[in-house]
Amino acid sequence: MDASDLKFFAAVARTGGMARAADELNTVQSNVTTRIRRLEEDLGQPLFDRHSRGVTLTAAGKRLLPYAARISDTLAEARRAVDDDGRPQGPLVIGSLETTTALRLSPRLAEFAALYPSVDLTLRTGTTRELIEGVLARRIEGAFVCGPVDHPELAETTVFNERLCFMTAPGVRDLDALLGSADLKAIVLRLGCSYRQRMEEILTRRGVVGVRFLEFGTLEAIVACVGAGLGITMLPKSLIGGVWPVGRVGVHDLPAAEAAVETVFIRRRDAYVSSALKAFLAGVDPAVRSAAE
Amino acid sequence: MDASDLKFFAAVARTGGMARAADELNTVQSNVTTRIRRLEEDLGQPLFDRHSRGVTLTAAGKRLLPYAARISDTLAEARRAVDDDGRPQGPLVIGSLETTTALRLSPRLAEFAALYPSVDLTLRTGTTRELIEGVLARRIEGAFVCGPVDHPELAETTVFNERLCFMTAPGVRDLDALLGSADLKAIVLRLGCSYRQRMEEILTRRGVVGVRFLEFGTLEAIVACVGAGLGITMLPKSLIGGVWPVGRVGVHDLPAAEAAVETVFIRRRDAYVSSALKAFLAGVDPAVRSAAE
DNA sequence: GGAAAGCCATCGGCAAACGAGATAGGTGCG
DNA sequence: CGCACCTATCTCGTTTGCCGATGGCTTTCC
Numbered sequence: 001m002d003a004s005d006l007k008f009f010a011a012v013a014r015t016g017g018m019a020r021a022a023d024e025l026n027t028v029q030s031n032v033t034t035r036i037r038r039l040e041e042d043l044g045q046p047l048f049d050r051h052s053r054g055v056t057l058t059a060a061g062k063r064l065l066p067y068a069a070r071i072s073d074t075l076a077e078a079r080r081a082v083d084d085d086g087r088p089q090g091p092l093v094i095g096s097l098e099t100t101t102a103l104r105l106s107p108r109l110a111e112f113a114a115l116y117p118s119v120d121l122t123l124r125t126g127t128t129r130e131l132i133e134g135v136l137a138r139r140i141e142g143a144f145v146c147g148p149v150d151h152p153e154l155a156e157t158t159v160f161n162e163r164l165c166f167m168t169a170p171g172v173r174d175l176d177a178l179l180g181s182a183d184l185k186a187i188v189l190r191l192g193c194s195y196r197q198r199m200e201e202i203l204t205r206r207g208v209v210g211v212r213f214l215e216f217g218t219l220e221a222i223v224a225c226v227g228a229g230l231g232i233t234m235l236p237k238s239l240i241g242g243v244w245p246v247g248r249v250g251v252h253d254l255p256a257a258e259a260a261v262e263t264v265f266i267r268r269r270d271a272y273v274s275s276a277l278k279a280f281l282a283g284v285d286p287a288v289r290s291a292a293e
Numbered sequence: 294m295d296a297s298d299l300k301f302f303a304a305v306a307r308t309g310g311m312a313r314a315a316d317e318l319n320t321v322q323s324n325v326t327t328r329i330r331r332l333e334e335d336l337g338q339p340l341f342d343r344h345s346r347g348v349t350l351t352a353a354g355k356r357l358l359p360y361a362a363r364i365s366d367t368l369a370e371a372r373r374a375v376d377d378d379g380r381p382q383g384p385l386v387i388g389s390l391e392t393t394t395a396l397r398l399s400p401r402l403a404e405f406a407a408l409y410p411s412v413d414l415t416l417r418t419g420t421t422r423e424l425i426e427g428v429l430a431r432r433i434e435g436a437f438v439c440g441p442v443d444h445p446e447l448a449e450t451t452v453f454n455e456r457l458c459f460m461t462a463p464g465v466r467d468l469d470a471l472l473g474s475a476d477l478k479a480i481v482l483r484l485g486c487s488y489r490q491r492m493e494e495i496l497t498r499r500g501v502v503g504v505r506f507l508e509f510g511t512l513e514a515i516v517a518c519v520g521a522g523l524g525i526t527m528l529p530k531s532l533i534g535g536v537w538p539v540g541r542v543g544v545h546d547l548p549a550a551e552a553a554v555e556t557v558f559i560r561r562r563d564a565y566v567s568s569a570l571k572a573f574l575a576g577v578d579p580a581v582r583s584a585a586e
Numbered sequence: 587g588g589a590a591a592g593c594c595a596t597c598g599g600c601a602a603a604c605g606a607g608a609t610a611g612g613t614g615c616g
Numbered sequence: 617c618g619c620a621c622c623t624a625t626c627t628c629g630t631t632t633g634c635c636g637a638t639g640g641c642t643t644t645c646c
Contacts, residue, residue, distance in 0.1 A: 001368060003296045018623060028606055033624060035604095043375050052613040052622060060375050067371035071364060075294060078360030082336050082353050152562065155445070269445065270563060311594060321635055326595060328633090343594065345642040591644080597637085604631070611624080616617105 001042055003075055006068040008035045009047065013065055017054035073138060081272045088276040089118035095131040095143030096123060098189050099236055100263050102219055102243050104160055104284060105144070112283045119276045127192045135266055141277050146194040147264030159285065160263040162236035164195065166252040169229035175252045178232065179208050185231030187214045187222050195261075199234040202258050223249055236261070294335055296368055299361040301328045302340065306358055310347035366431060370565045381569040382411035388424040388436030389416060391482050392529055393556050395512050395536050397453055397577060398437070405576045412569045420485045428559055434570050439487040440557030452578065453556040455529035457488065459545040462522035468545045471525065472501050478524030480507045480515050488554070492527040495551050516542055529554070 011021040012032060022029040040046050047061035057065065083090060096105055101123065113121060124131070124140055131143035136153060149156050172178055186203070188196040191213065203211055214231060216222045219239075226233050227249045237259075240251055253259065265281065267273065304314040305325060315322040333339050340354035350358065376383065389398055394416065406414060417424075417433055424436035429446060442449050465471055479496070481489040484506060496504055507524060509515045512532075519526050520542045530552075533544055546552065558574065560566065 001296075001372065003294075003364070006371075017621095019621080027604095029623075030607080030625080031605055037624085043372065045375070047375075050623060054622065059378065063374045063377070064371055067367060067374060070367055071296070071371070074360060074363055074367060078299075078357055078364070079294065079336065081356045081360060082338070084356070085352065152448070310592090312592080322594075323596080323636080324634055330595085345593065347593065587646105589644105589646080591642105593641080593643100594639105595641100596639080598635105600633105600635085602631105602633075604629105606629090607627090609624100609626080611622100613620100613622080615620085 001039065003071050005035055005039045005042075006064075006071050008032055009039060009061075009064065010068040010072070012036060012048065012055060013057055013061065013068075015054075016056065020054070077272045080274060084272075084275050086275050087118075088116045088274070088279040090274070090276060091120045091122065092274065092276040092280060093122045093124065093140045094277075094280065095134055095140040095145070096125055097128065097131075097144060097146065097194075097263070098125045098219060099162075099195070099239070100144045100160070101125055103162070103236055103239055104263075106243075108283055112280060115283070116276065116279055119279070121276075121280070127190060128194045129192060132266065135268060138268065138271065141271070141274065142265055142267035144263050144265055147262045149264060149266055151266075153269055154266045155269045156264045156266045158262050159265045162238065162261050162263060163254070163256075163259040164198065164234050164261055165237040165254055165259065166232055166234055167223070167226050167240075168232050168250040168252065169227060170247055170250045172250045172252075176206075179203070179206060184208065184211050185214055186211050187216055187225055187231045187233045189216065189219065189222065191215050195234055198261070202234070202254065205258075294332065296364050298328055298332045298335075299357075299364050301325055302332060302354075302357065303361040303365065305329060305341065305348060306350055306354065306361075308347075309349065313347070373567060374565045377565075377568050379568050380411075381409045381567075381572040383567070383569060384413045384415070385567065385569040385573060386415045386417065386433045387570075387573065388427055388433040388438070389418055390421065390424075390437060390439065390487075390556070391418045391512060392455075392488070392532070393437045393453070394418055396455070396529055396532055397556075399536075401576055405573060408576065409569065409572055412572070414569075414573070420483055421487045422485060425559065428561060431561065431564065434564070434567065435558055435560035437556055437558055440555045442557060442559055444559075446562055447559045448562045449557040449559045451555050452558045455531065455554050455556060456547070456549075456552040457491065457527050457554055458530040458547055458552065459525055459527055460516070460519050460533075461525050461543040461545065462520060463540055463543045465543045465545075469499075472496070472499060477501065477504050478507055479504050480509055480518055480524045480526045482509065482512065482515065484508050488527055491554070495527070495547070498551075 008021065008025065011024050012018055015021045015024060018032045018036065019029045022032045025032065036048065043060070045060050046058050047064060048055035049058055080090070105123070109121075109123070124134065126134070128145040131140070131145045132149060132151065132154070134140040135143050144159065147156060147158060166175060168175065168178060178184065186199060188199065190196070196213065203209070216225065222233050223244060225231065237251060237253070240246055240249070301314065301318065304317050305311055308314045308317060311325045311329065312322045315325045318325065329341065336353070338353050339351050340357060341348035342351055373383070398416070402414075402416070417427065419427070421438040424433070424438050425442060425444065425447070427433040428436050437452065440449060440451060459468060461468065461471060471477065479492060481492065483489070489506065496502070509518065515526050516537055518524065530544060530546070533539060533542070
């Protein structure tokens with residue numbers, strides 16, 4: 001049993017046929033058949049049931065499949081580890097929440113790019129759920145998400161603590177009156193966003209129900225419309241005064257218990273931490289270095 | 294880069310020489326040289342420094358080495374997973390503390406062996422520290438140890454809660470007087486045992502210092518000598534009445550906080566849980582099944 | 587200083603494995 | 617029944633891998 005055998009095996013399992021797998025592997029069908037047969041002989045039992053429309057996994061094949069993926073992942077990771085000579089370089093794919101990007105990351109991105117020109121940084125934004133999935137599937141090396149996550153395959157470190165607040169049009173004094181108005185609109189970044197769920201909970205707790213949610217794709221659009229009085233939103237308070245000037249929107253604090261959100265950095269427990277990632281985390285905040293250990 | 298290349302690589306790294314590795318791999322030296330050179334070409338950088346006494350790993354080689362072990366482990370595990378058709382069979386190596394064996398396991402061993410005759414069960418006893426190391430090194434599939442362990446690579450489940458007590462010669466009424474005696478001897482199973490540390494703490498807290506520790510290798514020897522008045526020991530209370538008859542030694546309870554010890558079952562988070570292991574855990578205590586999930 | 591031992595790199599011969607193409611056999615569909 | 621689609625098997629070059637022998641290098645021990 002060798003890694004290349006498992007690559008053949010995985011391709012057959014995925015495509016459901018020897019011929020299709022051969023196509024995908026850029027070889028011919030007879031070749032695939034032979035390798036699979038050899039693998040089956042080696043393991044002492046059939047991995048596929050053959051039938052007229054292709055093949056399907058046997059019970060033994062199903063047990064083997066996850067290992068095929070693991071071996072292939074580990075080999076790729078080994079190659080990256082060897083290539084990584086301690087000087088940050090190569091591709092680095094990081095995930096982040098939109099708000100974290102605006103608040104914590106974007107101010108430092110230029111700096112990082114200038115400092116490590118040989119790193120090809122990709123920053124993916126998405127919801128906490130999407131990012132977790134991406135890290136688990138090894139599509140992204142790590143991500144800043146809304147914590148706590150508490151997943152056995154993920155290592156997580158708290159890196160930022162934010163305080164959420166309601167934002168309204170400037171000059172609004174009586175938040176409760178606004179919340180009580182019949183046609184209150186809440187503007188959120190994405191409907192699946194974790195802040196949106198939090199917002200709904202908080203509103204419900206104050207007896208505000210049936211709020212209409214609008215979904216704007218960018219923070220800029222949200223703050224512009226909130227400032228213009230279209231509706232309210234809930235975002236980290238430190239966006240005001242940092243990224244956005246004071247006075248653009250009205251700020252209404254929440255009780256500490258409701259306001260607190262922690263941003264954690266997650267990565268696969270079993271994955272290699274590249275030098276590029278280490279450097280990135282160190283650059284974001286010197287106190288965050290522990291996330292790379 | 295293939296799994297067999299990495300096997301060659303690991304052998305060379307371990308033996309420190311191509312010729313020695315060839316010997317170990319049952320092949321010739323020229324072969325090893327070629328494979329290593331090919332691997333280096335594939336990875337684009339040298340993995341070994343050559344010198345007159347053999348070879349040593351370069352920095353890149355050091356980075357690769359852990360992956361070689363991981364690949365080989367994963368392949369072996371895959372084979373086991375494929376062979377494991379759900380009916381418990383094959384080798385099963387379990388670790389356990391001596392006391393846990395006596396108290397919880399030994400009564401069920403015969404039953405398990407009769408129920409699953411095709412499982413080759415090996416039970417290794419040792420200290421918590423030794424067993425943890427064994428699990429991490431994959432020498433044993435899982436182990437019952439003194440918890441909590443709290444290691445990122447290990448999954449742990451509390452399976453038993455024991456209460457420790459002092460044991461003395463039968464008929465001893467005044468434990469404090471005994472503890473105050475000048476030539477008090479404490480008998481422990483092994484000096485590295487976790488109960489021994491606990492015992493020392495408890496004695497210190499009561500102002501008893503400078504106790505001589507004797508190390509007897511078996512529980513039987515300990516209980517015999519304690520019963521004869523040679524010294525005291527500290528063991529799970531439920532040994533009395535279960536494994537040993539009441540009256541063989543004197544029992545002196547401890548306060549609940551000091552007495553409580555939990556026995557946890559640990560296994561590698563990333564390792565395959567064989568059907569044999571599942572069956573074993575289910576047989577030990579139906580409530581323990583969660584440890585296998 | 588010179589012989590010997592230990593080590594790695596390289597080369598040529600040979601066998602096994604591999605990849606490609608062709609063919610046969612089986613099944614479902616119109 | 618013919619066609620489309622699938623897998624199994626066979627043959628034939630080519631490639632790869634393994635082996636044994638040889639040579640160059642360094643260290644060690646007369």
